[in-house]
Amino acid sequence: LSPDEVGLLLEHARTSWCYPVIYTAISTGLRRNEILGLRWRDIDLIMSTISVRQVVYKGKGIIEFKEPKTEHSRRQVSMTPKLYSFLTEYRQEQERRYRELGRTLSLDNLVFCYDDGKPLDPSTVTHCFGRIVKRAGLNIRFHDLRHSYASLMLRQGVHPKIVSEALGHS
Numbered sequence: 001l002s003p004d005e006v007g008l009l010l011e012h013a014r015t016s017w018c019y020p021v022i023y024t025a026i027s028t029g030l031r032r033n034e035i036l037g038l039r040w041r042d043i044d045l046i047m048s049t050i051s052v053r054q055v056v057y058k059g060k061g062i063i064e065f066k067e068p069k070t071e072h073s074r075r076q077v078s079m080t081p082k083l084y085s086f087l088t089e090y091r092q093e094q095e096r097r098y099r100e101l102g103r104t105l106s107l108d109n110l111v112f113c114y115d116d117g118k119p120l121d122p123s124t125v126t127h128c129f130g131r132i133v134k135r136a137g138l139n140i141r142f143h144d145l146r147h148s149y150a151s152l153m154l155r156q157g158v159h160p161k162i163v164s165e166a167l168g169h170s
Contacts (some may be wrong), residue, residue, distance in 0.1 A: 011136075018128040019126070026149055027079070035111075047071040050076070053068075072169060094109075
């Protein structure tokens with residue numbers, strides 16, 4: 001996606017429940033299942049980094065957590081200042097929602113989950129994304145956000161090695 005198309009996508013996604021997932025994907029280059037596996041302990045708001053330590057897998061209708069497939073997939077990604085601000089506000093909102101439900105948000109809670117704390121279904125995220133893309137008049141898959149992130153970073157002059165490491169490539 002071009003910068004203008006990213007803006008169009010985010011504009012159409014803004015009111016959707018999956019906006020935080022989409023925003024995080026385009027801001028980090030993380031895979032969908034890496035994003036869905038993030039816990040609050042993986043988000044370091046002091047160092048402004050995200051650590052990929054687990055991923056969500058769905059097989060035979062069951063959602064489970066696993067370690068990333070390769071050593072390069074287990075990585076730390078720097079947050080942009082905008083993503084840092086977004087996730088800080090998102091956490092505050094999630095803490096408020098948990099308080100309303102009589103629960104406390106802990107570091108072990110998933111960052112992106114249903115209100116009951118259960119993991120988001122990867123296929124549900126994909127379907128939500130598809131509806132948003134269609135409304136925006138774009139023709140991309142969720143995984144293409146990863147490629148767009150890489151292209152945008154390279155366009156901004158970020159060294160290819162840094163982009164490669166952020167994507168978890170060897």
